[in-house]
Amino acid sequence: MAARSFDRRTYRRDPARIWHRQRRRSERIAPISRRCPAIPPVLGDVKMITLYHAATTRSFRIYWLLEELGLAYERKEINYYEGERHGETFRAINPLGSFPVIADEGFILIESGAIINYILRRYGAGRFQAPPGSRDEALIDQWMYWSESLPAIHQRAFWDHCAPPPGCCDNPIPSVGREGKRAFIKTLDILERDLREDGFAVGDELTGADFMLSFPLFLADFDNWLKNHPKVKAYTDRIAARPAFRTAVRDTIDMCVQLYPPRPPRLAAADK
Known part of the structure; x- marks a missing residue:
């Protein structure tokens, strides 16, 4: 079989090689803070983590995690509303x-799931x-991803369209929220x-x-949505009984009471 001749022009136009060249070029010029090198776990002293936190938002998850781990951290409060x-x-x-x-x-780092994994793996x-x-690790990933898919989308639709100002969107449609x-x-x-x-989502811990x-x-439980799901309700109660959870959720409860004093008409209508 005759040897294939080497065509430099074809070689350089190969899509895969073009992609790798562009990637190497972008890595050379990317800001160092945006690169993501492999980070080994830290087993000794932990540096101070800064958490930017707003009550009633997903930053509660990180607040709770840091409290459970007992890590040193600084919390910077921001009013979401x-x-x-x-x-x-x-x-x-x-x-x-x-x-x-x-x-x-x-x-x-942003995104609560990414932050949880980063903190657990590093600290x-x-x-x-x-x-x-x-397989347990795969199940953990399953429920982490699931929590931010359909449940989060549907719950956000409710708050956007059935919560009173300032928690709702500019032009709420209550029927969308009820759905x-x-x-x-x-x-x-x-x-x-x-x-x-008993236990938790994946195992005993x-x-x-x-x-x-x-x-x-x-x-959801704050607004009595779990009443027909006894295992979910009991699971949520087990989590809510933990001292670190109670510490982290206190400002969210206070904000909800402040924003939604007893059963505003939209929330009451959405219960029907």
């Missing part, structure tokens, strides 16, 4: 203006984690089927799955 998150100072940290955000020695020393590559509530409660059938009568599931479930 007074526009502070849209200011230049916070947008310079997170252009999305969303919560949670952590800063760890100049490393900025958890094995706590609240399953063995790498195990969101019905759809959220329907998704609980999956969790009700798979939860045990807390895991990242519980830190993720706690946010939508506690808010």
Whole structure:
């Protein structure tokens, strides 16, 4: 068989090689704070983590996790409802203006699931984690991802359209919110089927799955949405009884009472 001739032009135009060249070029010019090198677990002294936190938001999950781990951290409070998150100072940290955000020695990270995994892998020393590559680890991922899919979308639709100002969107449509509530409660059938009568989402100990599931479930229970799902209700009660949870959720409860004093008409209508 005749040897194939080498065509430099074809070689350089190969799509895969073009992609790799562009990637190497972007890595050379990317800001160092945006690169994500492999980070070994820290088993000794932990540096101070900064948590940017707003009551009633997903940053509660990180607040609770840090309290459970007993890590040293600084909490910077931001009022979600007074526009502070849209200011230049916070947008310079997170252009999305969303919560949670952590800063760890100049490393900025957003998204609660990513932050939970980062903190546990770097500072958890094995706590609240399953063995790498195990089926339990896969189940933890399953419930972490599930908590931010349909349940979160449906619950957000309810709050956007059935909560009173300033918790609702600019032009709320209550029927959309009521449908969101019905759809959220329907998704609980999956969790009700798979939860045990005791323990937590995956096994006898807390895991990242519980830190993720706690946010939508506690808010749902706050508004009595779990009444027809006894295992979900009992699971939420077990989580809510933990001292670290009670510490972290206190400001969210206070804010909810402040924003939604006893049963505003939209919330009362959504119960029907």
